[in-house]
Amino acid sequence: DAGITQSPRHKVTETGTPVTLRCHQTENHRYMYWYRQDPGHGLRLIHYSYGVKDTDKGEVSDGYSVSRSKTEDFLLTLESATSSQTSVYFCAIKEGSGDPDTQYFGPGTRLTVL
């Protein structure tokens, strides 16, 4: 158990509304990641963070922003949600400060955009 929690676990929202998902970790890991999981696509990286206020884009970052003001929290924001952002969102942390890079995942947030 890597001490990762995600909130909310389920959310239904309407197109055009802002949504923020939270990832919280208890073990001071430096690296944190946001993925989305869609049928037939596996998991795809949205954004990641390598420290407080240090973030970078992943493969599918359009329409998403992130923030990390504290080591333990990594927030994912959909500024104006669209139906294409209906997905399951997973947060992950990477243990250690170097290679090899094993990531551990949170329980996920199921987001439905109507």
Next chain:
Amino acid sequence: AQSVTQLGSHVSVSEGALVLLRCNYSSSVPPYLFWYVQYPNQGLQLLLKYTTGATLVKGINGFEAEFKKSETSFHLTKPSAHMSDAAEYFCAVSEPGAGSYQLTFGKGTKLSVIP
């Protein structure tokens, strides 16, 4: 750029039969390789990983995988399937030395176990 191909989006085996889930990768450097398992409505759990050294890697729940550089493969096997193995399995790669430590995932293989 790295990529991962998992052959077969669905695999069905009988209880007690061999499980073989295929993973091939494309990478410009020898990668780190991972298998994760996802049970329904849960997050991903690490099954096993290859970084360096012995190419046959043993993981949890009786699974193992062999890194074959010449075939760019990292297939997952288990000698005897159990009902509790029914889940979705994901192969992933990362590039050693890449500062982001990003994982690139395959699309997943859903394993069904028939009683």
